[in-house]
Amino acid sequence: MIRSKLELTLDDLYETEGVDACILYRIDGIPITVRTPRDSAIIEVMFWLEKQIKHVLRNMDKEGLKAATFDFKNYQILLTPSSRSTVLVTLINPHAHKQLISIEIARAKSKIHKCVS
Numbered sequence: 001m002i003r004s005k006l007e008l009t010l011d012d013l014y015e016t017e018g019v020d021a022c023i024l025y026r027i028d029g030i031p032i033t034v035r036t037p038r039d040s041a042i043i044e045v046m047f048w049l050e051k052q053i054k055h056v057l058r059n060m061d062k063e064g065l066k067a068a069t070f071d072f073k074n075y076q077i078l079l080t081p082s083s084r085s086t087v088l089v090t091l092i093n094p095h096a097h098k099q100l101i102s103i104e105i106a107r108a109k110s111k112i113h114k115c116v117s
Helices: 002-014 040-063 098-116
Strands: 019-026 031-035 068-072 075-081 086-092
Touching: 002 019, 002 031, 002 098, 019 040, 019 098, 031 040, 040 068, 040 075, 040 086, 075 098, 086 098
Parallel strands: none
Antiparallel strands: 019 031, 019 086, 068 075, 075 086
């Protein structure tokens, strides 16, 4: 039941124009659920993220940040803690409508938080 709610939440976010991929990770870097095209460049970004999430979260906590944005390859990566144990990562096209996407990310984060926390 919880898994299907998480899946539907990521489906909704992934359908937002300009979102190239969205991944829900555990805070240790293990992917829980993924929405992405079968694109080797995105897979490469995912492997990079798996190795970086713990470090990034630690620094975000130390600095009091609620989100982090990275430019990597041809993507902008938005990393947002979504509960105590999960992180929502969204890869967007750098030319996408960032305000609309940030609203959709906030909506997804809230739904994930209700399911997981």
